[in-house]
Amino acid sequence: MRAFVFPGQGSQKVGMGTQLAAASSAAREVFEEVDEALDLNLSVIMAEGPEDQLTLTENAQPAIMANAIATLRVLENDFGVKLAETGSCVAGHSLGEYTALCAVGAFDLATTARLLKLRGQAMQAAVPVGEGAMAALLGADITKATALAEAAAEGEVCEVANDNDPGQVVISGHKGAIERAVALVKEYGIKRGVLLPVSAPFHCSLMQLAADRMAEALAETPPGTLALPLYANVTAAKVTDPAEEQSLLVQQVTGRVRWRESVAAMHAEGVEHFVELGGKVLSPMIRKIAGEAEATSLLSMEDLEGFASTL
Incomplete structure (x- = not known):
């Protein structure tokens, strides 16, 4: 097939x-x-x-x-x-x-x-430009990425946007929450977090x-x-x-x-x-x-x- x-x-x-x-x-x-x-x-x-x-x-x-x-x-x-x-x-x-x-x-x-x-x-x-962001989590599976997103949200939106493959997940949401998530990646066993050059936080609420x-x-x-x-x-x-x-x-x-x-x-x-x-x-x-x-x-x-x- x-x-x-x-x-x-x-x-x-x-x-x-x-x-x-x-x-x-x-x-x-x-x-x-x-x-x-x-x-x-x-x-x-x-x-x-x-x-x-x-x-x-x-x-x-x-x-x-x-x-x-x-x-x-x-x-x-x-x-x-x-x-x-x-x-x-x-x-x-x-x-x-x-x-x-x-x-x-x-x-x-x-x-x-x-x-x-x-x-x-x-x-x-x-979403007004500058209020949202996205980040790629490298070396992250969906379980780690979900836990990280929940921890970084702190009342803001921080959600899994793309479950791309076993080692790459993208998160999306408020800029502050995404930046907090990137800063926390090591604590969740994730190799790296990279902010993406996007103009809006796609695939989130x-x-x-x-x-x-x-x-x-x-x-x-x-x-x-x-x-x-x-x-x-x-x-x-x-x-x-x-x-x-x-x-x-x-x-x-x-x-x-x-x-x-x-x-x-x-x-x-x-x-x-x-x-x-x-x-x-x-x-x-x-x-x-x-x-x-x-x-x-x-x-x-x-x-x-x-x-x-x-x-």
Whole structure:
């Protein structure tokens, strides 16, 4: 069994998608459609920067999605490899869950781009800049990270945001609480705490206003039928019902990204090959979670050609 997986925020970089766009009309059409949907030359920002514009949450989220969907379209149109025929399920990390839904036909490309632009704007607006923070805990498992977060909270919000792999957990919340947590890591047997260069405290209860905005948006443009099952971030469980997934996308804004558990669940169901489209962020995590499974990253035309030749 094979799972196709899609990266989240942090995987963006200036120059993304340029090789694919130069080599394939299928990729160019994706970038053009996203530009039109957003009424923004996002493809130029992706290709040329400036970096600070690309890293803005409202730009980074649709850009990462567009790059991954362009990679998928090239795989399908130029190499004849259809996701619905060669995959057993899909999953995505945070915003990558929207990309996964686009990949299986639950959202069209323009809708996905607009939802992610709104999601980025809503998440940024939910907490004033400087009030929230996030930190990566290296050498931490979920038990240690949870204990640390509870100790550091002191009446403020300090919650596990991402359970990425057996040795990396991300916490999110009020800036003071996150800074206290970083200072306490050694006391909880955690190797290191690193403050992340993010503009808002994602995936914690401080994001409730953003969740409310996404609930309204998703009520107007709900997901449709999924061509393949999806493993949802907030449950780490298989979803096939669009109405259930609509609710889970709202919960995802404030909820924990259970990536480690999601990969473990897919592997337990028989997935032996994970294929990451448009990034090289998830594959190292997958190898730590399900070491005996194969993890492949597809970014370039050479990557796609090599993968297609193995099928």
